[in-house]
Amino acid sequence: MSVHRPVLLTEALAGLAVRPGATVVDATFGRGGHARALLACLQERGVLHAFDRDPQAAACAWREFAGAANFSFHRRNFAELASWAAEQGLCGGIDAVLLDLGVSSPQLDDPQRGFSFTQDGPLDMRMDPECGRPAAQWLATADEREIATVLWRFGEERNSRRIARRIVEARVRAPITTTRQLAELIAAVPGPRSRRLHPATRSFQAIRIFINDELGALAQALDAAPALLAPGGRLAVISFHSLEDRLVKRFLRQARQQGTFGHLARVFPQPAEIADNPRARSAVLRIAERAG
Ligand SMILES: C[S@@+](CC[C@H](N)C(=O)[O-])C[C@H]1O[C@@H](n2cnc3c(N)ncnc32)[C@H](O)[C@@H]1O
Numbered sequence: 001m002s003v004h005r006p007v008l009l010t011e012a013l014a015g016l017a018v019r020p021g022a023t024v025v026d027a028t029f030g031r032g033g034h035a036r037a038l039l040a041c042l043q044e045r046g047v048l049h050a051f052d053r054d055p056q057a058a059a060c061a062w063r064e065f066a067g068a069a070n071f072s073f074h075r076r077n078f079a080e081l082a083s084w085a086a087e088q089g090l091c092g093g094i095d096a097v098l099l100d101l102g103v104s105s106p107q108l109d110d111p112q113r114g115f116s117f118t119q120d121g122p123l124d125m126r127m128d129p130e131c132g133r134p135a136a137q138w139l140a141t142a143d144e145r146e147i148a149t150v151l152w153r154f155g156e157e158r159n160s161r162r163i164a165r166r167i168v169e170a171r172v173r174a175p176i177t178t179t180r181q182l183a184e185l186i187a188a189v190p191g192p193r194s195r196r197l198h199p200a201t202r203s204f205q206a207i208r209i210f211i212n213d214e215l216g217a218l219a220q221a222l223d224a225a226p227a228l229l230a231p232g233g234r235l236a237v238i239s240f241h242s243l244e245d246r247l248v249k250r251f252l253r254q255a256r257q258q259g260t261f262g263h264l265a266r267v268f269p270q271p272a273e274i275a276d277n278p279r280a281r282s283a284v285l286r287i288a289e290r291a292g
Helices: 009-016 033-042 055-064 078-088 105-109 135-141 144-155 160-173 179-187 201-211 214-228 242-258 271-276 278-282
Strands: 023-026 047-051 071-074 094-100 229-239 261-267 284-290
Touching: 009 033, 009 094, 009 229, 009 261, 009 284, 023 033, 033 047, 033 094, 055 071, 078 094, 078 214, 094 214, 135 160, 135 201, 144 160, 144 201, 160 179, 179 201, 201 214, 214 229, 214 242, 229 242, 242 261, 242 284, 271 278
Parallel strands: 023 047, 023 094, 047 071, 094 229
Antiparallel strands: 229 284, 261 284
């Protein structure tokens, strides 16, 4: 069974500075690695509200955290944080918010979820399979220019136009419904290549980000943060690629100018963590404090 190892755990806990009895939001529960440590900081007082849009993450939360009286799980998109906090009467009453972005190892490692180009499975890629369209459906109908734009904007794929053309040509002959079909098709497209990355890496990242509107959800969560957090409350965001980190950096720069947040730190994983967990290699953590 695939496990998820929390990235930058010690650093995120230090940055969030959670005290016993605090009100905390873990917006990306995953398999509860960070959540478990945050609960320990609360010392059975206060409350940890955890969010995840993935049904298997929800099942894990309900199975493994059911015994914690001060734990509350919400199977929702973190884009809805502002409306959720308003419904709960929690605006301005939250002491810490964590966003550990992207997909979890169990999502990536399960071929049935369609995230991985190294294993064959249905081309789905939805974090919430009850919401939106699977990637295969989008690829079957989008026009060539839209596909190229997605590959370029969300994957910075230099070969985006050629790949888009090949997808549109190939789908006339047979629908592209599996991860292997798509990965092989992309690998066969001539053009500039990275020596480090599989040729399908950037395209898979781009399609995943687009299908789940990952950057839109992040922007909405960041916009909600000033209203959610109490003065002195902390925000921690762990990003895994430059598109996410750029959004966080710009948000914090503007928030500093507006006087809503102070940017406290930017932290990278130690070499030992990267050696132990290669998934951590591209991670960056930013910590900010809500101004009083
Ligand atoms: C990197 S994993 C988090 C791992 C977690 N911190 C742990 O230690 O187990 C990211 C999780 O966030 C969830 N997620 C991503 N975007 C989301 C969104 N917009 N709303 C809710 N959950 C989201 C994914 O389903 C995934 O389970």
